[in-house]
Amino acid sequence: MRLSRFFMPIMKESPAEAQIVSHKLMLRTGMIRQSAAGIYTWLPLGFRVLQKVSQIVREEQNRAGAIELLMPTLQQADLWRESGRYDDYGLEMLRIKDRHERDLLYGPTNEELITDVFRTFVRSYKDLPKTLYHIQWKFRDEIRPRFGVMRGREFLMKDAYSFDVDEAGARASYNRMFIAYLNTFARMGLKAVPMKADTGPIGGDMSHEFIILADTGESQVFCDSALTDMGAPGLDVDFDADLQPLVDARTALYAATEEKHDPAAFAAQVPPERQLSARGIEVGHIFYFGEKYSAPMKAMITGSDGKERPAQMGSYGVGVSRLLGAIIEAHHDELGIKWPEAVAPFDVAIVNLRPGDSKVDAACEQAYAQLRAMGRDPLYDDTSERPGAKFATMEVIGIPFVLVIGPKGLEAGLVELRERATGAKHELSLEAALNRLAPTGPQVAA
Amino acid sequence: MRLSRFFMPIMKESPAEAQIVSHKLMLRTGMIRQSAAGIYTWLPLGFRVLQKVSQIVREEQNRAGAIELLMPTLQQADLWRESGRYDDYGLEMLRIKDRHERDLLYGPTNEELITDVFRTFVRSYKDLPKTLYHIQWKFRDEIRPRFGVMRGREFLMKDAYSFDVDEAGARASYNRMFIAYLNTFARMGLKAVPMKADTGPIGGDMSHEFIILADTGESQVFCDSALTDMGAPGLDVDFDADLQPLVDARTALYAATEEKHDPAAFAAQVPPERQLSARGIEVGHIFYFGEKYSAPMKAMITGSDGKERPAQMGSYGVGVSRLLGAIIEAHHDELGIKWPEAVAPFDVAIVNLRPGDSKVDAACEQAYAQLRAMGRDPLYDDTSERPGAKFATMEVIGIPFVLVIGPKGLEAGLVELRERATGAKHELSLEAALNRLAPTGPQVAA
Numbered sequence: 001m002r003l004s005r006f007f008m009p010i011m012k013e014s015p016a017e018a019q020i021v022s023h024k025l026m027l028r029t030g031m032i033r034q035s036a037a038g039i040y041t042w043l044p045l046g047f048r049v050l051q052k053v054s055q056i057v058r059e060e061q062n063r064a065g066a067i068e069l070l071m072p073t074l075q076q077a078d079l080w081r082e083s084g085r086y087d088d089y090g091l092e093m094l095r096i097k098d099r100h101e102r103d104l105l106y107g108p109t110n111e112e113l114i115t116d117v118f119r120t121f122v123r124s125y126k127d128l129p130k131t132l133y134h135i136q137w138k139f140r141d142e143i144r145p146r147f148g149v150m151r152g153r154e155f156l157m158k159d160a161y162s163f164d165v166d167e168a169g170a171r172a173s174y175n176r177m178f179i180a181y182l183n184t185f186a187r188m189g190l191k192a193v194p195m196k197a198d199t200g201p202i203g204g205d206m207s208h209e210f211i212i213l214a215d216t217g218e219s220q221v222f223c224d225s226a227l228t229d230m231g232a233p234g235l236d237v238d239f240d241a242d243l244q245p246l247v248d249a250r251t252a253l254y255a256a257t258e259e260k261h262d263p264a265a266f267a268a269q270v271p272p273e274r275q276l277s278a279r280g281i282e283v284g285h286i287f288y289f290g291e292k293y294s295a296p297m298k299a300m301i302t303g304s305d306g307k308e309r310p311a312q313m314g315s316y317g318v319g320v321s322r323l324l325g326a327i328i329e330a331h332h333d334e335l336g337i338k339w340p341e342a343v344a345p346f347d348v349a350i351v352n353l354r355p356g357d358s359k360v361d362a363a364c365e366q367a368y369a370q371l372r373a374m375g376r377d378p379l380y381d382d383t384s385e386r387p388g389a390k391f392a393t394m395e396v397i398g399i400p401f402v403l404v405i406g407p408k409g410l411e412a413g414l415v416e417l418r419e420r421a422t423g424a425k426h427e428l429s430l431e432a433a434l435n436r437l438a439p440t441g442p443q444v445a446a
Numbered sequence: 447m448r449l450s451r452f453f454m455p456i457m458k459e460s461p462a463e464a465q466i467v468s469h470k471l472m473l474r475t476g477m478i479r480q481s482a483a484g485i486y487t488w489l490p491l492g493f494r495v496l497q498k499v500s501q502i503v504r505e506e507q508n509r510a511g512a513i514e515l516l517m518p519t520l521q522q523a524d525l526w527r528e529s530g531r532y533d534d535y536g537l538e539m540l541r542i543k544d545r546h547e548r549d550l551l552y553g554p555t556n557e558e559l560i561t562d563v564f565r566t567f568v569r570s571y572k573d574l575p576k577t578l579y580h581i582q583w584k585f586r587d588e589i590r591p592r593f594g595v596m597r598g599r600e601f602l603m604k605d606a607y608s609f610d611v612d613e614a615g616a617r618a619s620y621n622r623m624f625i626a627y628l629n630t631f632a633r634m635g636l637k638a639v640p641m642k643a644d645t646g647p648i649g650g651d652m653s654h655e656f657i658i659l660a661d662t663g664e665s666q667v668f669c670d671s672a673l674t675d676m677g678a679p680g681l682d683v684d685f686d687a688d689l690q691p692l693v694d695a696r697t698a699l700y701a702a703t704e705e706k707h708d709p710a711a712f713a714a715q716v717p718p719e720r721q722l723s724a725r726g727i728e729v730g731h732i733f734y735f736g737e738k739y740s741a742p743m744k745a746m747i748t749g750s751d752g753k754e755r756p757a758q759m760g761s762y763g764v765g766v767s768r769l770l771g772a773i774i775e776a777h778h779d780e781l782g783i784k785w786p787e788a789v790a791p792f793d794v795a796i797v798n799l800r801p802g803d804s805k806v807d808a809a810c811e812q813a814y815a816q817l818r819a820m821g822r823d824p825l826y827d828d829t830s831e832r833p834g835a836k837f838a839t840m841e842v843i844g845i846p847f848v849l850v851i852g853p854k855g856l857e858a859g860l861v862e863l864r865e866r867a868t869g870a871k872h873e874l875s876l877e878a879a880l881n882r883l884a885p886t887g888p889q890v891a892a
Contacts, residue, residue, distance in 0.1 A: 007513045007576055009567035023622070033563060035518060036550065041517040041563055044578075067453045070488040070496070072481060073519055073583055091545045096552075098599075099537045104482065106520075106542075117487055121455035130453055137519055137583070139668045141545045153544075154518045170704075211636045297604075379715060 001346065003381045007315050010393055014216035020216050022328035023148030025337050029397045030437055031324075031345075038145025038153030045397060046324070048345040053323050054135055056187045057158045058340060059442070064239050066131040066160050071113050077103035079112040082297050092140045094320050106139035111293045111315055114161040115254065118311065125165040128301065128311075129173050135320060136146035149321045150218070150281070156321040162314045165301050167290070170312035174206070174288050175243040179233050179318040181210050181284050182250075184318065185233030186232035188327060189340025192283055193227050195255040199287055210284035214329040217279030222266055223255035225276040232444040276425035281326045288314040337398030338420050346379035347435055349399040351390050353406030355382055363405050363415070363430060375439050396421065403433055447792065449827045453490050456839055457638050466662050468774035469594030475843045477770075477791075484591025484599030486760035491843060492770070494791040499769050500581055502633050502788060503604045505888070510626035510685050512577040512606050519583055523549035523559040527744050538586045552585035557739045557761055560607040564757065565745035569851065571611040574747065574757075575619050579606030581766060595767045596664070596727070602767040608760045611747050613736070616758035620652070620734050621689040623762040625679050627656050627730050628696075630764065632678035632890035634773060635786025638729055639673050641701040645733055648709040655703055663725030668712055669701035671722040678890040721883050727772045734760040783844030784866050792825035794883055795845040797836050799852030801828055809851050809861070809876060821885050849879055877891065 009030040011242035018024040026032045031046030058068065068410075074096065086093075086105075096107040102164070107113065114132060122130065135158045145153050168333045173312035178194065178236075190212050197209035211221050213228065233246050254269045256262065257280070266275065281400055294310035301311050331338045338358035341347050348371055352364045364380060371378040379399065381390050394402045402418040409427070417433045426433075455476040464470040472478045477492030504514065507854050512819035520542065525534035532539075532551075540552040547625045553559065560578060568576065590597050624640065631638035636658050643655035659674065679692050699713045702708065703726070712721065739745070740756035747757045765772075777784045778808055787793050794817060799808045810826060817824040825845065827836050833852075838846045850862040855873070863872045863879045872879075 005511060005513075007515070007567075007578060030567070033566065035559060035562070036520070036522040038547075039518045039520055039522075040808065041559065043563070044513050044515045047514055047516045055650060065449075065451060065491050068493055069453070069490045070493045072485045072487060074482070074485055074600055076482040076485075094542065095545065096542050098540065099589065113487065116481070117489070120479065121453075121476070139520065143545065155522055301505075346831060389600060411843065 001379050004383050005380060006379070008045070008397075010396065017294045018148065020147050020150070020329070021332055022150065022160065022216075022325040025328055025396070026148055026324070029337065032149065038142055039423050040149060040152060040154070045345045048322055049339070049343055050321060052343045052345075053188060053327075054156070054158075054320055056133065056442075057173075057184055057318050057320060060180045060184040060187070061133050061158065061160060063183075063235065064131070064176045066133045066177075066180075067270045068134060069132055070134045071107070071117075071136060073106055073108050073139070073157070075107045075110075075113055077105055079116055080105065083112050083115075083293050084296060085112070092131075092142065094141045108138055108140045109137075109315075109317075110134070110136075110143045110159055111161065111313075112297065115293045115297045115299050115313070118163055119294075119297060121149050122163065123300070123302055125301055125303045126384045127149070129162065129164045129169050131160055131162040131173055131176070133158060133316070148325055150325040152321065155319065158318040158320055160316040162316070163299075163301075164312045165309070166256050167312055169315055170290070171287055172243070174286065174314050176239050176249050177314070178208065178284050179237055179239070181286065181316075182232045183235060183237070183444050185210060185212070185283060187442055188323065190283070190327060190330060191228055193223055193255055193280075194250055195221060195257050195280075197285065198259045199258050199289065205290060206288040208281055208286050209248045209282050210253060210286075211257070211280035212283055212326050212330055214281055214326070215279055216329050217281045219282070220258045221256070221278055221280035222261050223276050224253040224270045225251045225274040227255055228276065234444055235442060281329060282319070283323055283326050284316075284318045286314065286316045288331055329396075335392075336396030339398040339400060341400045342442070344398065344400050346377050346399055346402060347439075348376050348378045348401040349394045350378055350380045351387070351394065351404045352380070352382055353387050353404065355384055356409050359410055360405055360407055364408055367403055367405065367430060367434065370434050373436060374434075374437070376437060401437060403437075405430070447825050449455060449825060450829050452825070454843075455489070455607050456842065466593050466596070466775070467778055468596065468662075468771040471774055471778060471842070472594055472770070474477065475783065479593065484588055484597070486595060486598060486600070491791045495770055495785070495789055496767060498789045498791075499634060499773075500602070500604075500766055502888075503630055503764055503766060504581065505824075506630040506633070507579050507604065507606060509629075509681070510577070510622045512579045512615055512623075514580060515578055515591070516580045516582060517553070517556050517563075519552055519585070520550045521553045521556075521559055525562055526551065529558050529561075529739050531558070538588065540585045540587045552675045553582075553693060554584055554586045555761075555763075556580070556582075556605055557759075558743065561739045561743045561745050561759070564607075564609055565740075565743060568609065568749055570745055573750045574616055574805065575608065575610045575615050575813070577608040577619055577622070579604060579762070594771055596771040598767065601765065604764040604766055606762040608748075608762070609745075610758045611749050611755070612696055613758055616734055616736070618689070620732065620760050621693045622685050623683070623695050623732050623760070624654065624875075625683055625689050625763075627732065627764070628678045629656070629681060629683070629890050631656060632728060633888055634769065634789050636773060637674055637730070639667075639669055639701055639726075640696055641667060641669065641703050641726075642706045643703050643731065644705045645735070651736060652734040654697075654732050657703070658729055658731075658772050658776055660727050660772070661725055661773050663727045664829075665726055665728070666704045668707050668724035669722050670699040670716045671720040673699045673701055674722065682887060683735045697889035701851050710830045711747065727775060728765070729769055729772050730764045732760065732762045777844075781838075782842030785844040785846060787846045788821050788888070790844065790846050792845055793825050793885075794824045794847040794849060795840045796824055796827055797833070797840065797848055798825045798826070799833050801830055805856055806851055806853055809856055813849055813851065813872055813876060813880065816880050817883060820883070821833055822883060847883060849883075851876070
């Protein structure tokens with residue numbers, strides 16, 4: 001993308017209305033704009049990150065065998081009357097009447113709708129296991145939306161739903177999502193710790209939240225620091241194998257959110273030097289709730305014994321739009337955002353120090369073409385802004401690598417490659433710089 | 447994708463409630479399921495096509511220089527009061543009150559919201575031209591939703607908005623979208639004819655609909671058949687050049703929807719043998735409406751003369767979800783759907799005629815791995831269904847190429863390659879078949 005043609009309204013000052021750093025930086029860099037309380041327009045820079053985060057979530061869901069579909073944003077109230085949640089859900093559910101006075105609602109979650117799809121088409125254990133997911137906008141009418149996309153009203157969520165014929169199958173499905181989540185967050189440069197959690201309005205018997213540790217986190221969490229030192233399982237995990245040992249290696253270590261925290265157990269199980277108490281941000285939440293929806297909604301499966309029983313279900317959420325805030329909370333400094341490469345709006349920038357100089361222009365165009373050809377997603381600053389302002393822009397929007405090309409360097413056969421993560425600057429030939437920028441595949445390195 | 451792991455609920459019979467062939471076939475092949483009147487869940491097969499159609503729309507918008515962002519589904523009513531459309535829009539607008547009794551609405555279109563974004567950030571002619579677009583769910587509360595996704599209530603639309611400092615610039619922006627649309631539809635195997643059209647509730651001075659000719663079309667259209675013989679401009683169009691000649695070559699020929707039809711002009715301008723009167727399906731609609739929104743909403747631009755004036759605007763819609771119906775209306779036969787390769791849910795299928803036979807399994811696995819490695823998106827039928835049923839499934843869901851691998855053929859060193867479009871069957875070696883299936887890039891051949 002040529003910056004002269006892009007739409008990236010950067011603000012000089014941090015907006016006063018934002019309280020936390022991710023909200024400030026998302027507004028200041030022109031990633032989002034509030035269009036109503038808790039409802040945002042994703043400007044081009046923010047949209048690009050949203051797409052990259054969504055795509056990582058999608059790839060790891062697919063790798064774990066989940067099948068993507070797409071449920072609508074609006075749902076019939078009647079389905080929620082079947083499960084009993086229509087009256088329970090309270091004011092956070094946005095209730096709507098259409099022109100024929102029929103009750104609709106803007107889905108805050110999709111257990112009822114997916115159970116309805118499932119019961120329509122699936123009858124036999126032979127068709128199981130199935131995990132179905134979608135990435136769709138949800139609405140929760142928060143009484144006080146705040147912290148930007150961290151607690152918005154209209155938000156993007158990935159929600160998956162597993163269906164199995166028995167509890168053993170359901171646990172295997174739960175384990176697949178548990179492992180997929182660790183890889184998903186690791187690919188985004190996040191270290192997410194699975195913690196025992198309350199099941200809340202979803203209900204059920206077993207639940208884990210995936211929590212990012214960050215000073216600005218919304219809640220207090222407690223865990224064995226060995227958990228944060230443990231790497232993600234890796235993208236070569238065999239999802240057809242028994243994943244219980246991989247899950248057990250993590251759940252055996254103490255980790256709990258405030259609601260589930262047991263100080264006595266914490267003290268007894270965790271050596272003092274590994275007792276970690278920190279602030280956390282929830283980025284994922286998984287639930288096993290068995291027959292909670294399938295029984296009242298009669299989603300029945302015939303087992304190998306010929307008998308009918310309600311499907312065993314679980315659900316698995318990732319807060320996709322919220323993740324952008326969480327990543328920024330975990331990756332920023334006083335100059336601005338420091339995007340991990342995999343989710344950066346552009347993974348490399350070219351700064352032309354003298355537009356109009358034919359040699360500099362030619363070198364920049366060559367770099368731009370080669371970076372695109374090698375699968376990079378470059379932003380080329382071809383504007384006549386002064387160099388200092390160009391650098392500050394690339395720093396605040398957090399581009400991982402910046403290739404600086406100017407007339408003096410070119411005379412000596414050199415360009416400068418800056419790394420945002422470390423602040424390092426390297427002088428080298430354009431060819432060597434482009435070689436260093438050859439992309440690698442997906443990484444889960446911690 | 448292995449069929450044994452996919453979720454593709456095919457029905458044996460055509461559903462009685464559907465009136466038109468695309469609706470029947472989308473229900474029968476398990477592409478969609480109605481979850482409320484005019485509101486659909488996109489099951490995995492349908493979702494895949496929706497993604498491919500969206501991606502083609504996106505690529506051609508980007509090629510034409512439009513910048514993607516994402517506006518929310520819900521909007522504040524106050525913006526629509528500024529433009530004066532809140533009271534005008536009528537019952538098709540879904541009006542919502544949140545928990546604080548504030549008026550929201552589910553966006554049926556986005557002129558107001560994008561104008562609000564624009565006026566917040568852009569002031570100078572130096573920042574223009576800009577064309578911004580998004581692909582987002584819309585809602586229109588149709589009194590009688592019908593024909594499946596052709597006239598749904600919740601539907602996916604690509605809407606772009608251009609901003610220019612003067613009318614000449616606005617016309618150039620209009621021309622870019624005009625040409626981009628011809629390429630977009632051609633890539634999906636559709637021949638879309640641009641026709642002079644009414645501006646309707648969007649308003650404005652100049653408007654074209656892009657119409658697919660199909661016997662089951664919703665409206666009568668009239669055009670010079672030379673227009674349908676004309677190819678798309680092609681993906682190598684230079685969008686920085688003057689596109690007026692390419693546009694004029696088309697608009698010079700008679701083409702009008704029923705509302706704009708002038709029988710006398712039709713008779714006078716078109717030789718009798720080229721007078722085409724047919725049924726049409728609208729898949730795109732573009733508008734130039736100048737200051738209709740920018741003036742009341744005060745989206746002001748300072749020109750090179752230092753004077754402020756309202757931005758000159760246009761808007762450009764593609765009915766993304768509706769396109770799936772339109773493509774099926776244009777591409778089907780008595781056996782089912784015949785997907786053009788670029789939008790097929792899977793572009794090739796492998797049918798294993800004897801699962802469990804180690805040689806057949808090995809050949810199928812090899813084909814599956816190689817097709818994926820070459821960038822194809824194969825569906826591998828590894829189930830124990832009988833061959834006739836397997837073939838019928840691939841035919842009804844419209845997979846363009848089917849690779850049939852069985853024990854008898856393999857003994858002779860042969861597999862069968864079936865083409866859905868022509869019905870042709872070829873016997874050849876697996877290697878030769880895979881060579882034939884090497885993918886090509888995007889095509890706009892008519």
